[in-house]
Amino acid sequence: DTAVSQTPKYLVTQMGNDKSIKCEQNLGHDTMYWYKQDSKKFLKIMFSYNNKELIINETVPNRFSPKSPDKAHLNLHINSLELGDSAVYFCASSQVASGGEYTDTQYFGPGTRLTVL
Amino acid sequence: GEDVEQSLFLSVREGDSSVINCTYTDSSSTYLYWYKQEPGAGLQLLTYIFSNMDMKQDQRLTVLLNKKDKHLSLRIADTQTGDSAIYFCAESSYNTDKLIFGTGTRLQVFP
Numbered sequence: 001d002t003a004v005s006q007t008p009k010y011l012v013t014q015m016g017n018d019k020s021i022k023c024e025q026n027l028g029h030d031t032m033y034w035y036k037q038d039s040k041k042f043l044k045i046m047f048s049y050n051n052k053e054l055i056i057n058e059t060v061p062n063r064f065s066p067k068s069p070d071k072a073h074l075n076l077h078i079n080s081l082e083l084g085d086s087a088v089y090f091c092a093s094s095q096v097a098s099g100g101e102y103t104d105t106q107y108f109g110p111g112t113r114l115t116v117l
Numbered sequence: 118g119e120d121v122e123q124s125l126f127l128s129v130r131e132g133d134s135s136v137i138n139c140t141y142t143d144s145s146s147t148y149l150y151w152y153k154q155e156p157g158a159g160l161q162l163l164t165y166i167f168s169n170m171d172m173k174q175d176q177r178l179t180v181l182l183n184k185k186d187k188h189l190s191l192r193i194a195d196t197q198t199g200d201s202a203i204y205f206c207a208e209s210s211y212n213t214d215k216l217i218f219g220t221g222t223r224l225q226v227f228p
Contacts, residue, residue: 108160
């Protein structure tokens with residue numbers, strides 16, 4: 001009954017390759033996010049999608065392209081991988097408005113550890 | 118811009134209380150959160166507090182918010198070895214859906 005799931009859990013690849021990370025949530029939320037956690041454990045938002053539309057794009061290189069086929073899925077495709085892309089990538093989801101109450105509580109997936117060699 | 122800061126390390130003896138502190142700069146913060154990250158794991162939401170509240174208690178966890186000083190704390194009563202983890206403070210506002218995270222506090226509990 002995983003609420004937010006990501007695949008794969010680990011991804012090791014060579015510089016220059018293109019890779020994708022998938023995220024799915026079964027919470028019925030309308031907003032999904034990608035965060036990057038660097039080696040110092042610092043977390044920073046990359047993107048958010050609301051009902052399949054891009055809402056936040058935090059000055060991420062255009063080698064990173066999120067895709068939301070439906071509101072339960074938000075995938076992250078990365079082209080021409082670089083050493084500095086090595087990090088843990090977390091997907092999250094939230095329901096921005098519920099019965100008129102704004103909560104924005106975000107629930108996180110288990111993370112995908114990307115290592116670029 | 119928005120900034121959230123935490124001390125990096127905290128070490129406590131098992132059974133004692135732990136207090137993890139967080140300061141933030143965004144005066145329009147609406148919700149403030151505490152997340153826990155165990156080694157090799159994802160982020161687990163522990164609790165959150167709305168900005169018009171001063172305190173929230175949930176079993177062993179007590180959150181205190183001083184909105185005037187923009188200071189948030191998480192108190193864990195009767196700290197156990199299983200509480201050893203990194204604790205992240207985060208804030209959000211009506212203006213944006215994004216969470217701004219603190220640097221994380223690594224809590225180590227020793228017997």
